[in-house]
Amino acid sequence: MAVRKLEHVGIMVADLEKSISFYTEIIGFRHLGTMVHTNGVIRLAFLAAADSSETEVELIEGYNHSLPAEGKVHHIAFTVDDVEAEFERITELGVPLKDTEITTLPNGSRYFFFYGPDGEYLEMFQPAAK
Incomplete structure (x- = not known):
């Protein structure tokens, strides 16, 4: 399979x-x-x-409205070309942020988390340059 x-x-x-x-x-x-x-x-x-x-x-x-925001599905990540531009856009729109800054992973990938309308964790993710 x-x-x-x-x-x-x-x-x-x-x-x-x-x-x-x-x-x-x-x-x-x-x-x-x-x-x-x-x-x-x-x-x-x-x-x-x-x-x-x-x-x-x-x-x-x-x-089921009683499940916690951080449940069986922890978050959804969206690939973006420019994580800094997305961070600025999401911030300007007044969307609540989980992270107050962009995180850079050891491999160079960068991301930040924010909240959806029901408190779900969402992530904007820019893969490391190849």
């Missing part, structure tokens, strides 16, 4: 519309569609990066 790609990452959210707005306006994703689960309770929204549908984010409303 060979895994071909990461299909999607599911994030439980309290307000689907608020989260769709965040992921489209702040992250820059495209909203691919919304549906009600077959159980009639859970609502799902699917989003993808503007230039790709390789990996999707699935927002899940109505599943």
Whole structure:
């Protein structure tokens, strides 16, 4: 068996519309569609990066609001070309930061964490130059 790609990452959210707005306006994703689960309770929204549908984010409303922000999925990382520009943009937009500065790893990769609308950890990640 060979895994071909990461299909999607599911994030439980309290307000689907608020989260769709965040992921489209702040992250820059495209909203691919919304549906009600077959159980009639859970609502799902699917989003993808503007230039790709390789990996999707699935927002899940109505599943379990009592789970902690740092749960089974610790964070989602987004690859960016200029982490400093993203840090400035996210800061200027007033998005709450988890990190007050950009961290540089020993290999030269750089990143920072910030919070989504439900307190989920999100990361902007710039890979090391090759």
